[in-house]
Amino acid sequence: MSAHRPTAAIVGCGDIAHYHVRGYQLAGVETVAFVDPIAAARDQFLQEYGDGTDAVGYSDLEAMFAAGVIPDLISICAWHLLHAPLTVDAAKAGVKGIICEKPMAVGLGDADRMITACEAAGVKLAISHQRRFTLGWEKGRELVAAGHLGTVQFAVSKLGHGLLNCGTHAIDGVRFLLGDPVPQWVMGAVERTSGRFERDTPIEDGCLGLVHFADGSQLMIESDLDMEGATVGTFQIRGTEGMMEVSETHCRTLTAAGWQDHDLGIPRDQIDVIGGQANARQTRELLGWIDGDLDT
Numbered sequence: 026m027s028a029h030r031p032t033a034a035i036v037g038c039g040d041i042a043h044y045h046v047r048g049y050q051l052a053g054v055e056t057v058a059f060v061d062p063i064a065a066a067r068d069q070f071l072q073e074y075g076d077g078t079d080a081v082g083y084s085d086l087e088a089m090f091a092a093g094v095i096p097d098l099i100s101i102c103a104w105h106l107l108h109a110p111l112t113v114d115a116a117k118a119g120v121k122g123i124i125c126e127k128p129m130a131v132g133l134g135d136a137d138r139m140i141t142a143c144e145a146a147g148v149k150l151a152i153s154h155q156r157r158f159t160l161g162w163e164k165g166r167e168l169v170a171a172g173h174l175g176t177v178q179f180a181v182s183k184l185g186h187g188l189l190n191c192g193t194h195a196i197d198g199v200r201f202l203l204g205d206p207v208p209q210w211v212m213g214a215v216e217r218t219s220g221r222f223e224r225d226t227p228i229e230d231g232c233l234g235l236v237h238f239a240d241g242s243q244l245m246i247e248s249d250l251d252m253e254g255a256t257v258g259t260f261q262i263r264g265t266e267g268m269m270e271v272s273e274t275h276c277r278t279l280t281a282a283g284w285q286d287h288d289l290g291i292p293r294d295q296i297d298v299i300g301g302q303a304n305a306r307q308t309r310e311l312l313g314w315i316d317g318d319l320d321t
């Protein structure tokens with residue numbers, strides 16, 4: 026894709042879409058279309074980002090494809106229930122890559138349909154877990170891989186705002202830190218008595234879960250049971266030789282040598298957790314995957 030400047034369309038011009046556009050700008054991708062059924066939403070994006078470009082607004086994906094606009098990349102930034110149908114439509118239309126917001130889908134059936142459609146069309150599908158591109162998590166993953174903690178036995182994540190919302194980042198984050206081990210079995214309990222919803226999807230009031238990975242390590246997830254200290258991206262990891270507390274913006278370990286704060290190269294408040302370099306690097310990695318530089 027290096028011969029021309031890659032293009033992208035935003036589908037769903039709401040909060041998170043701003044971070045995708047800015048990520049595209051930093052990654053050298055031109056956003057050529059803004060898709061949203063609400064005219065005021067797409068017009069706002071055209072005003073904010075369309076100046077000096079040929080970007081056009083469309084009420085839906087069908088209208089954009091009918092106009093002959095097939096961008097290289099598409100960002101699916103609508104709510105969860107729309108992730109599967111919009112991804113499938115985009116894959117069939119022949120885009121090269123899709124960045125779909127988390128959660129990938131609200132069930133395995135939808136997730137499978139997305140993968141099948143993308144594989145059939147040769148489209149690269151990325152789920153926007155952009156926190157993987159933060160320096161704290163990257164340092165943690167590097168130290169775990171180097172055996173700084175010995176053999177990892179256990180990780181703990183305590184979060185709030187629902188498994189489908191923050192939980193997807195947390196589960197993805199622990200897997201990232203541990204080198205993406207494959208889950209072997211899962212045991213858990215969810216409770217829902219309050220009729221709680223998150224972006225029009227019913228979610229649990231509370232959850233406690235244990236994930237056992239094929240390498241023998243385990244993850245304990247506590248969601249919405251006690252909000253004191255609950256965060257999306259801070260984890261405690263215990264190994265045979267030490268412990269780690271890690272977030273997107275810091276990483277410290279306790280080993281026989283004592284506590285150690287690991288230098289991330291830039292101050293904590295300059296690390297982008299959403300948008301900025303996190304989204305830009307995610308975009309660059311997807312472009313590299315499309316170009317064949319990555320084999321995953």
Ligand SMILES: NC(=O)c1ccc[n+]([C@@H]2O[C@H](COP(=O)([O-])OP(=O)(O)OC[C@H]3O[C@@H](n4cnc5c(N)ncnc54)[C@H](O)[C@@H]3O)[C@@H](O)[C@H]2O)c1
Binds near residue numbers: 039190
């Ligand atoms: N990765 C992250 O850190 C992160 C952070 C926030 C939100 N998100 C995810 O982003 C998604 C969107 O959340 P948000 O807070 O930006 O929502 P939002 O309500 O701010 O924006 C959603 C937009 O989608 C539009 N829309 C509705 N139906 C559409 C359709 N058929 N086609 C195109 N657009 C349509 C709406 O009009 C709205 O403008 C959610 O799935 C959420 O989980 C991810």
